[in-house]
Amino acid sequence: MFTVAGMIDRYHDKRIFLYPDHIYSKPWHRRSKSIFIESILLGMPTTEFWCEEDNFGAVSVLDGTQRVKCLLDFVNDKFRLEDLKLLPELEGRYYSELPFRHASTLSNRAELYFTTISYDTHPSLKFEFFKRINSDSYRFPIQAARNFAFREHFRFIRNLQDSCSEYLKPLSERSESLSKNDYLSSASFDELYLLLSALTLTFHGSMPDNEETSEDLLDKAAMLIHFEEIDTRVLERKIRSRLRSLSRSGENSISLDSQPRFSKPTAPRLDAQDSIRLSQNQIANLYIYSLKDEVNSISDFYDVLNSSPRISPRSASSYYRRLFR
Structure with a gap:
């Protein structure tokens, strides 16, 4: 007091x-x-x-x-x-x-x-604590709670974004004074990179494919990265390699369209920086097929885009099916 x-x-x-x-x-x-x-x-x-x-x-x-x-x-x-x-x-x-x-x-x-x-409270308790004190906040992004609780994951995600900025970037750069929309967009971009990490870890057998929801999948990946249960240097190289390959196949860099995660994606389009503007779900679907070495040309790139599910899955099993079918 x-x-x-x-x-x-x-x-x-x-x-x-x-x-x-x-x-x-x-x-x-x-x-x-x-x-x-x-x-x-x-x-x-x-x-x-x-x-x-x-x-x-x-x-x-x-x-x-x-x-x-x-x-x-x-x-x-x-x-x-x-x-x-x-x-x-x-x-x-x-x-x-x-x-x-x-x-x-x-x-x-x-x-x-x-x-x-x-400061020494267990990260899992910090995660629940932060979600609960923000439970009444309109459109509170769960990724913000992960960023708070799992600090090593947060640092890894932000470093990964910097190292891959040539291939995948947000629509606008981070600034010191964020508006609500900027804050939500930043959290969505963090969540996208965490999702790519989760998909990579699952595909290469570093994370079991038994989570029930997409949120569980993201939480598990954040904890693995935070507690250094996987080699983050290897993970960063794998993600950067896949994103570089996607950028070459699409003949442009990719930017994340700032729309709600479970909304229907818009048609792919170029922004003012000649970057292909895609939803989180479209990027995730492209990334999954890139992990399987099935995106090797611009025609492959747009074939996969056209076959992307219309909204982001709430169940982790949807990701598992596409990764291993």
């Missing part, structure tokens, strides 16, 4: 961090910020903050980023209070303009509850 002043001190001492790679937090409007500040000034309890603590005692905020940022901004006079319902006498005031009793209530009396998960 911290006071607002204590939380801000820890932030400036680099003991509290915002915006980890796997988190999206929608910025608040000024009215939402004002309502939150007014609630604290009235003594109302705040929702707890969910964090991960590292081995040095610093915490990364997993849920509550905008509340922390709101407090930081208000104390630094970055916005005025507006549309107040219960404290109209404070309308239009900056923090520095608050009467002493209100400023003291905000800084030294309000209590902020931080619930932390330890």
Whole structure:
């Protein structure tokens, strides 16, 4: 538990961090910020903050980023209070303009509850923890939970994307300030590379073909990579080789179309960079046939595209059938 002043001190001492790679937090409007500040000034309890603590005692905020940022901004006079319902006498005031009793209530009396998960918690528990605290979030991507919990897998996937960027790339590059759509697209691209890893591991016998759902298939691959139960250098070489072969057969690089995973694919088309724009399912189907050395020309490339299932399978057995039939 911290006071607002204590939380801000820890932030400036680099003991509290915002915006980890796997988190999206929608910025608040000024009215939402004002309502939150007014609630604290009235003594109302705040929702707890969910964090991960590292081995040095610093915490990364997993849920509550905008509340922390709101407090930081208000104390630094970055916005005025507006549309107040219960404290109209404070309308239009900056923090520095608050009467002493209100400023003291905000800084030294309000209590902020931080619930932390330890850095050495088992990754599988972190995975479930992160999914549950985001269970109410609209269109929350499960891949974000994998990225959070299975860090070695996350690093492998991002390094693999860099090494294969000549052959397979996202529609837009990652940036520091992501919109919601950018965040979802980035998670989809991470998931695509994890799927290619899972298909490669399964095809070469490094992962059993007994998972029930496609999510189980992805979870298993993420854990194998994270716990280094397979040689990731060999896996990277195999994936890069297959993607290079696909790019040559299609006579263009490939980019991932940013559409929901289970939606129907659109017709293949070239984007502004002369890259073939395909859905995750189309790319996965091409990759499966490339693993079997059945995509060796541009006619093979488009034959496989035309035979791709219309939507991504929810069952892992669909992938297994195409891999081994």
